Amino acid sequence: MSSSRYVVLTDFGSTYTKVVVVDLEERRMVMTNRFPSTVSYDARIGLQQCFDAARAVIGEECFQKSLKLSSSSAAGGLRMGVVGLSETLSAQAGKSAAFGAGAKILCTCSGRLKTEDITQLESLPLEILLFCGGYENSGTKALLHNAKMLAESSLHVPIIYAGNSAAAIHVRRLLTQGKKECYIARNIIPNVGQIDKTQVEEIIREVFLHRIINMKGLDKVTGLLDRMVMPTPAAVLSGGELLSRGTHSQPGLGDLMIVDVGGATTDIHSYAEQMPYDGAKLVGVPEPYVKRTVEGDLGMRESSNSLCEEIGIHRMMAETALPQEKIQEVISHWITQNRDLACDESQERVDKALTAGAVRISARRHAGRIQHISSAGVKSIQHGKNLTSVRTIIGTGGPLVFSKNGGTALRQILRDRNQEPDILLPEDAHFYLDGDYVFFAGGLLREVDEDAALSIMKNSLKQI
Numbered sequence: 122m123s124s125s126r127y128v129v130l131t132d133f134g135s136t137y138t139k140v141v142v143v144d145l146e147e148r149r150m151v152m153t154n155r156f157p158s159t160v161s162y163d164a165r166i167g168l169q170q171c172f173d174a175a176r177a178v179i180g181e182e183c184f185q186k187s188l189k190l191s192s193s194s195a196a197g198g199l200r201m202g203v204v205g206l207s208e209t210l211s212a213q214a215g216k217s218a219a220f221g222a223g224a225k226i227l228c229t230c231s232g233r234l235k236t237e238d239i240t241q242l243e244s245l246p247l248e249i250l251l252f253c254g255g256y257e258n259s260g261t262k263a264l265l266h267n268a269k270m271l272a273e274s275s276l277h278v279p280i281i282y283a284g285n286s287a288a289a290i291h292v293r294r295l296l297t298q299g300k301k302e303c304y305i306a307r308n309i310i311p312n313v314g315q316i317d318k319t320q321v322e323e324i325i326r327e328v329f330l331h332r333i334i335n336m337k338g339l340d341k342v343t344g345l346l347d348r349m350v351m352p353t354p355a356a357v358l359s360g361g362e363l364l365s366r367g368t369h370s371q372p373g374l375g376d377l378m379i380v381d382v383g384g385a386t387t388d389i390h391s392y393a394e395q396m397p398y399d400g401a402k403l404v405g406v407p408e409p410y411v412k413r414t415v416e417g418d419l420g421m422r423e424s425s426n427s428l429c430e431e432i433g434i435h436r437m438m439a440e441t442a443l444p445q446e447k448i449q450e451v452i453s454h455w456i457t458q459n460r461d462l463a464c465d466e467s468q469e470r471v472d473k474a475l476t477a478g479a480v481r482i483s484a485r486r487h488a489g490r491i492q493h494i495s496s497a498g499v500k501s502i503q504h505g506k507n508l509t510s511v512r513t514i515i516g517t518g519g520p521l522v523f524s525k526n527g528g529t530a531l532r533q534i535l536r537d538r539n540q541e542p543d544i545l546l547p548e549d550a551h552f553y554l555d556g557d558y559v560f561f562a563g564g565l566l567r568e569v570d571e572d573a574a575l576s577i578m579k580n581s582l583k584q585i
Contacts, residue, residue, distance in 0.1 A: 125188045127151070128569060129175050130562040131168060131346075132353055133160050133193040133339065136384065136519075138167030141562035141577075142175045142187075145569075148576040152178045153557055160193075164342045172345075189346045190565045193339060194353035199224040199329045202247045204238075204271070205231050206254030206263055211284065213406045214309045215253045218283070218318040220413040222325035223355030224249070225386060227417070233263050234270040247278050249328055251321070252292070255285030257311045268292040272299025279328050283309045283321040304328065316407050326351050354413065356564030357381060357517070358390055362411050363563060364515075364578050365392035368571045377513035379560070380480055380531060382520040384422035387479040388415050389487040391508055398545055401491055401503035408506040414487045419479045421472070421520050422455045432478035440477070441470040473529070476520045481533035484546060491543040507545045514547075515582065517555035527554050528585035556583035 126146055132139045137155040144151050154174045159166040176184045201224040205212030208231040219226055227245045230238045242250070252271065255264055264284055271280060272295045282292045283306040296303040306321040330349055343349060350356070357379070367373030376393040395408040418427040429437055429452055437448050451471045455461065463472040489505025514531055521527045536546040559581045566574035 125186050127179050127183050127187040128566060128573075129172070129184070129187045129189045130565045131171050131189070131191040132356075132561045133164060133167070133191065133342075134158055134353065135160070135194065138164075138171055139558070139561070140171035140174060141557075141559050142179060143562070143566060143573055143577055145573050148570075148573040150557060150559060150562075150577045150580065153559060153562075155558075160339070164339050165345070168342050168345060188569065190348050190350050190568070191342075191346050192351055192353040192356040192561055192565055193349065194223075199325075199352050199354075200227050200246055200248045201325070202226070202228040202242055202245065202250045203230070204234065204242075204250065204252045204254075204267060205229070206267075206284075207231060209405050211254040211310055214316055214318070215251045215283070217316070217406065217409065217412070218309055218321045219251055219325065220415055221318055221355070221358065221409075221411065222322040222329070223352030223358065224325065224329075225354075225415050225417055234267045239270055239274045243275050247276070248332055249325060250276065250278055250280045251325070252280055252282045253284040253309050253321075255288065255308075256313065257285060257308055258287065259285055261285060261288040261291070264288040265291055265295070268295040272296050272301060274299075276301065278302075279304060279332075281306055281321060281324055281328070283307065310406070314407055316409065318409070322355075326355060350565050350568060353561050354381075354388060354415070356561045357388075358411060358413050358564065359567055360560045360563030360574065360578055361390045361515075362392060363567050363571060363575055368575055370572055371575050373575070374513050376508075376511045377515060378484075378508065378511050378534065379515045379517060380484070380521065380534070382476060382479050382516070382518040382530075383420055384519075385420040385424060386415050386417050387419040387483040388413060388518075389483050391487065391506060391511070393506070393508060393511055396507050396510070398489075398491060398503055398507045398509060399501070401501040402499050404502050405504055408489070412487070412506055414483070416479075416483045416486060419483050421475055421479065422461075425452045425455050425475060428475055428479055428482075431482055432474070436478075437471070437474050440474040441467075443467055443470060472520070472524075473526045476524065476526065476530045477533050479520075480516075480530045484534040485544055489545040491545065493543075503545070505545065509545055509547055511547045512550050513553070514550045515553045515555060517558065517560050522554055522556065522558050528552055531585070552585050553582040554585055555581050557581035 139155040156170040203215040212231040279302040379390040381388040563578040
């Protein structure tokens with residue numbers, strides 16, 4: 122528990138800088154507001170607007186004594202690449218760890234790295250590379266080959282190694298000789314059926330926070346804050362876990378999913394223990410209780426062209442009752458003017474169809490599925506996470522929270538057992554919106570007072 126009565130929680134986004142003020146004594150949200158982001162030229166301007174709004178509500182004296190914490194997703198968020206050995210094991214485990222730390226993954230490579238893999242990695246605006254692979258006490262040849270390729274590359278980003286510990290000392294030597302910034306973490310998949318992401322997620326967050334403070338224009342605001350805590354997606358993920366599990370004194374909501382639709386990506390978070398569906402055999406990387414996936418091609422503005430393509434133009438035409446030319450005109454506008462809101466009926470129809478499509482497609486990429494096989498003793502195998510037990514689905518992000526159609530979009534998650542018998546999504550659920558838009562604040566506040574954090578998130582839920 123903080124000694125301050127109030128906590129001022131801010132978030133630096135690419136579009137908005139947001140503020141939430143919480144009264145710890147009463148465990149309630151006092152105010153929330155948002156202002157156009159100024160991170161691209163001077164983050165202090167947006168932050169001072171947030172602080173002025175907080176002062177106006179709690180007074181100067183209480184503001185000065187308040188604890189000030191922040192998260193950030195500005196300037197593209199945390200952009201990572203993952204290099205593993207096996208596509209279905211170490212690369213998948215690496216992606217899971219990166220997502221859990223709040224990252225957006227731009228590239229995944231598996232197996233022995235080739236020249237074209239290195240060329241692709243070098244061409245991307247990566248900020249961190251996660252390098253993993255191999256169980257403990259397994260072979261190291263492929264890992265050392267990959268370490269040599271990375272060491273000889275022109276990559277200038279921190280490389281985190283989280284593979285077979287037998288290779289760690291040699292990997293560090295090769296990368297250091299190649300003048301790469303190198304961090305060593307515990308092996309993500311030490312043994313068959315085990316996954317250990319905690320340490321590597323902590324390192325990713327620490328490296329990212331150091332970089333956003335020093336390289337993304339936030340160095341000017343750190344003196345005004347007590348702490349820059351974590352990337353925004355990690356804050357939302359942590360807040361959701363608290364909402365699901367609860368605290369010692371307050372029950373959580375149990376198994377749930379959070380859908381975060383944004384301009385550039387759609388994020389899905391799920392909170393549920395992995396269970397086999399209908400006797401299926403579980404295969405692949407063990408699924409964690411807390412899981413996040415990010416779909417970088419399913420955003421409402423910057424990636425609306427790829428989202429529209431994924432939905433299909435004929436479905437878009439049917440759902441909007443607009444001709445193809447009009448749909449493409451709207452989307453072309455949003456690709457270049459990606460902060461614009463829908464301002465006429467045609468744009469509102471396209472927005473509605475894109476939101477529903479983003480939710481529908483991203484949920485099916487996130488969830489597990491059943492594969493039927495003919496094998497002695499095994500009739501079906503399960504790839505991915507079983508979410509059929511989820512009965513609480515929550516929407517956050519501007520396109521859902523500030524839309525008239527949030528409920529319609531969220532219902533796209535539900536599967537039709539007759540049409541999709543092998544997709545492991547729920548068939549029925551209760552739907553809510555993060556009405557006060559405070560889930561990032563719940564994740565930040567969890568670091569200080571879990572009960573207050575849980576209270577403000579519960580109070581933010583608006584059933585639809």
